Amino acid sequence: MNAKSSILDKSQEELEEYCIKNGFKKYNAEQVMRWIYSCRLFDFSKMSDISKSLRKNLDENFNVVLPEIVDTKYETDENGSSKKYLIKFSDEETIESVLINYKNRKTLCLSSQIGCRMGCAYCETSSLGFTRNLTSGEIISQILTVEKDANFRITNIVFMGMGEPLDNIEEVEKSLNIISNDRFIGVAPRKITVSTCGMLNILKELNFDEYRYKIAVSLNASDNKTRSMIMPINKKFPIEDLAALINSKKPSIHNKTTLEYVLIKGLNDGIEDAKKLIKMFSPTNVKFNLIPLNKEQDSAYLKNFERPEDTAVNSFKLKLANAGFTVTIRFSKAVSINGGCGQLKAKTINF
Numbered sequence: 001m002n003a004k005s006s007i008l009d010k011s012q013e014e015l016e017e018y019c020i021k022n023g024f025k026k027y028n029a030e031q032v033m034r035w036i037y038s039c040r041l042f043d044f045s046k047m048s049d050i051s052k053s054l055r056k057n058l059d060e061n062f063n064v065v066l067p068e069i070v071d072t073k074y075e076t077d078e079n080g081s082s083k084k085y086l087i088k089f090s091d092e093e094t095i096e097s098v099l100i101n102y103k104n105r106k107t108l109c110l111s112s113q114i115g116c117r118m119g120c121a122y123c124e125t126s127s128l129g130f131t132r133n134l135t136s137g138e139i140i141s142q143i144l145t146v147e148k149d150a151n152f153r154i155t156n157i158v159f160m161g162m163g164e165p166l167d168n169i170e171e172v173e174k175s176l177n178i179i180s181n182d183r184f185i186g187v188a189p190r191k192i193t194v195s196t197c198g199m200l201n202i203l204k205e206l207n208f209d210e211y212r213y214k215i216a217v218s219l220n221a222s223d224n225k226t227r228s229m230i231m232p233i234n235k236k237f238p239i240e241d242l243a244a245l246i247n248s249k250k251p252s253i254h255n256k257t258t259l260e261y262v263l264i265k266g267l268n269d270g271i272e273d274a275k276k277l278i279k280m281f282s283p284t285n286v287k288f289n290l291i292p293l294n295k296e297q298d299s300a301y302l303k304n305f306e307r308p309e310d311t312a313v314n315s316f317k318l319k320l321a322n323a324g325f326t327v328t329i330r331f332s333k334a335v336s337i338n339g340g341c342g343q344l345k346a347k348t349i350n351f
């Protein structure tokens with residue numbers, strides 16, 4: 001008897017092909033996917049508008065097994081709460097997902113890989129190295145698992161957890177087709193952000209100018225020397241090429257590229273850095289999200305870096321804002337539970 005495979009790994013097209021090949025109708029695929037993603041019914045035998053023979057066939061060949069929540073940590077303040085999940089897949093590999101429930105937004109920060117091979121110096125995930133890509137089903141299963149635990153639907157998605165999403169773009173795109181489809185999970189494209197360290201080759205392939213999801217680029221420096229030091233990807237795709245692509249996008253008030261900028265004391269937080277950024281980008285194309293470095297207590301990996309003083313952060317912000325840029329400072333939610341930007345590490349000990 002064949003081992004069952006996860007139906008969550010199937011795209012609509014793949015399931016349609018499967019149905020036709022096995023003597024069923026093409027439209028049966030959408031019926032099954034609606035049951036799973038819209039109704040959250042994972043038992044094929046209860047899919048009442050589907051023939052008994054298809055139900056039996058699906059039951060013999062597929063399963064819907066959600067990963068296990070191994071541990072959680074919870075943080076709350078007057079505006080809302082954050083919950084970090086340690087999630088284990090069937091091969092025992094673990095990732096972290098973070099639910100940020102502030103005001104009316106229920107944002108889930110998804111992981112796209114087990115570890116990461118990009119080597120960013122300020123990032124805890126980087127210290128894990130790279131193990132493997134997540135499948136599209138594993139990406140989607142983070143949403144289904146967290147929603148089941150939280151008992152509400154996610155409104156916003158950000159790919160800012162473990163891994164570089166563009167380094168696993170096929171599976172990420174496959175998952176996004178189901179996540180953003182209003183007949184399935186139904187999170188609107190404008191509420192989905194894909195973050196990248198700047199894989200220029202993939203950004204070009206994605207047709208960056210017309211990409212329907214929001215893009216956030218981790219910039220983190222104003223010159224090649226500093227950026228290459230903390231982000232090895234910059235040696236392959238230098239900052240001026242990245243800036244040229246970002247600046248080539250047609251200006252849009254509603255879909256500016258977000259430039260994520262982790263501020264590190266004495267390294268990239270000076271007024272001279274802000275001036276270079278002002279020269280490099282246009283306020284009509286980009287907005288800045290400044291993130292004072294999150295540093296885990298006792299983090300050996302980040303031992304050479306310090307979080308800047310609040311006064312330096314505010315001066316940096318003011319300089320950019322006075323030049324017309326929209327600037328936010330993300331004093332990351334979930335910092336006290338190590339679920340802030342660059343802090344995800346899928347620890348099984350001292351989680």
Ligand code: SF4
Binds near residue numbers: 126218
């Ligand atoms: S910041 Fe993102 S791309 Fe860089 S190492 Fe960490 S997870 Fe990977």
